[in-house]
Amino acid sequence: MLIDTTTQTLEIKLAGAVNSNEIPIVLAYIDGEAANFFPTLQHSISNGASDVTVLDAPEPRGKxxxxxxxxxxxxxxxxxxxxxxxxxxTNREIYKVTLAVDDTLVYTDTTGFKVIATDGTTKVTV
Known part of the structure; x- marks a missing residue:
């Protein structure tokens, strides 16, 4: 997933309010242009059905x-x-999934999206 303009962000939202605990998100990305890329980590937490930015827009001319x-x-x-x-x-849906209790949605730039169950098995791969 790539964002390349100052008007773009990556967001998550839930279909509704959580029962007890908001959902944590950890995202690692590289920032920069050409040969000057810098690894960075961004932490977020869901806010019910509200859109939550999990990756901020890049600097001008950045990616x-x-x-x-x-x-x-x-x-x-x-x-x-x-x-x-x-x-x-404008919001464009990238991926939508139902996560059971303790399921983990994992995305990597090499394997795409996967849902991992608590026992470590892969439930869904996209």
């Missing part, structure tokens, strides 16, 4: 590439997670 994203359902009920590209006032 941000997601290398890894980790979203674990720490709530005591299933949650529906949507990952979207926000470009000014």
């Amino acid at each position: 941000r590439m997601v290398k890894f994203m980790y979203i674990r359902n720490v709530d005591d009920a299933a949650v529906v997670v949507t990952i979207q590209l926000a470009d000014s006032a």
Whole structure:
């Protein structure tokens, strides 16, 4: 996943309010242009059905590439997670999935999206 303009951000939202615990998000990305890329980490937490920015817009003429994203359902009920590209006032859905309790949605730039169960098995691969 790549964002390359100052009007673009990466967001998550849930289909509704959580039962008990908001969902943590950890995202690693590289920032920069050409040969000057810098690894960076960004932490976020869900806010019910509100859009939450998990990757800020790059600096002018910069680019941000997601290398890894980790979203674990720490709530005591299933949650529906949507990952979207926000470009000014337009949102484009990238991926939507239901996570059971303790499921983890993992994204890497080499393998794409996977849902991992608590026992370590892969439930869904995209």
